[in-house]
Amino acid sequence: METAVRSSAAVTEQAQFAAWLAGQVTGALLDEVMLAPKPGLVDPRHRGAHSDMHWQLLSRSAHALRPGFQAMALAAYRQPAGSALRERIGALGREAEAAMLAATGGINTHRGAIWALGLLAVAAAQAPDELTPAAIAARAGSLARMPDRLAPEHTGHPGERACRRYGVGGARGQAQAGFPHVLGQGLPTLRGARAQGATEHAARLDALLAIMATLDDTCVLSRGGPEALQALQAGARRTLTHGCATLAGRRELRRLDRELLSRHISPGGAADLLAASLLLDRISRA
Template sequence: MSSREDETLAQAAVAALTWQLELTPKPGLPDPRDRDARVTRRDLCGLRWSAKALAPGLAAMAAAARRTGEPTPALRAELGAIGRSTEHSVALAGGGHRGALWALGFLVAAAALEPRAMGSDVTATAKRIVAHPDRGAPRRPSRGSSVSAKYGAAGARGEARAGFPHVRRALDALATSRSAGAPEPYARLDALLTVMSTLQDTELLYTAGPHGLRHVQAGARGVLAAGSTATPAGREALTVFDDDLHARAWSPRGSGGLLAGALFVDSLPVVAASRARLAT
């Protein structure tokens, strides 16, 4: 059974995913402009509802980590089992968020293991969890793992085993944009584009191949080079990039899930204060 502290972590993760969904304009990704899903093929209202279906599983992951107390093979196996069950629940609620669940699940477990950890310390703890194999994982390869093998891309597993480098990059981008005075939505868009600029997104590789992936990475870098999204030139470049991805029907979904992970880790100082109040 999860505690109120575990549920607080889970709700913080769901909130981070919801913030990512509400952010606009997100090139190639569902946002409030695309409520009827004509472009991204993902209904935003449905994604909001299915995001809430992650909460019980994420709370169970936090509880498992808290109960185990260290990143053991047994914890890794339990997290994998909970994650697969949660995927099923989310599918019943409308689907989506598989990449976000992968990232948020390990980060929530890491935050439960190390309640005082912040920033890169959380991703380092997550790396220690993922270092163990998930012996209960299905033997049949997933689409993502097949694409990773075909193109030599890190994929979701490689990202986690490396300690979520793109979550760390997004956190650095958030800090840089905020220190430059960018309003929060623009700081988050800059963080998203920073992830897009280098991530080997297996979803993009599947739909658009290596050329498409390089095209998206270059487009993200172009927006940042134009002055970031807080400047008129950067916003103009963002509009061009957004129109281009929508016209091509290319969706860099992996970047959205990792931004949600970064927003969760970024929120942990506030979450820690709330958990401390619950503990007293």
């Protein structure tokens, strides 16, 4: 009887932690959506470079994905790390994508985020006593490097085509490498700006720009090619020399926003990695 009680308590605790993780993922996605002004990206000011999206749609998408993220986190308890778990979370990710498309009328709002943040949620659930950003990212990278026999060989998505055309890793490469732009750019910049007295708003914008400055963003490459990517990276670096806590930095940010809008490009890959940075920050601070 005592063993059964302990087992039941463990199951309840796991379910609660999975629900909490899903809430943190949804919160990170909403934090990214509401951050403004984001160059070329959807935020409460405007649609960015997207004619088919607005911030309310992205918020709806984030909430629709919450059950999927919770199911992914629960899967980490039910199967050991290995190919079976990798295939299970891949299947759950595709189910979450279908839920997203149903909620948005077929518009791809968070496909890249499902991959990145889903892996991180699973990695957090795998070892609840080891929740440093580096430990979570390392476990997520190990999962991402495992094959998924059930996944389609080619999706036809623009990001996938950009990876093949320009020889970059894209979202898959970021995950398989253990999220280097999250650990190396996003999180350090976020925390460094806070430590220097920047507001949370300015710190998050600086983190986004730090990711933009070096990421081979396939969303940008697919829309504008290498020239657009170089313009984005140069503008992000120029803005970061001042920081978004300063008047000069905010002017450069608006200048970059105008340039990206004129080119009709949106750094969606950087936005996904900002959300991943905010997620790991949320988990490690909780």
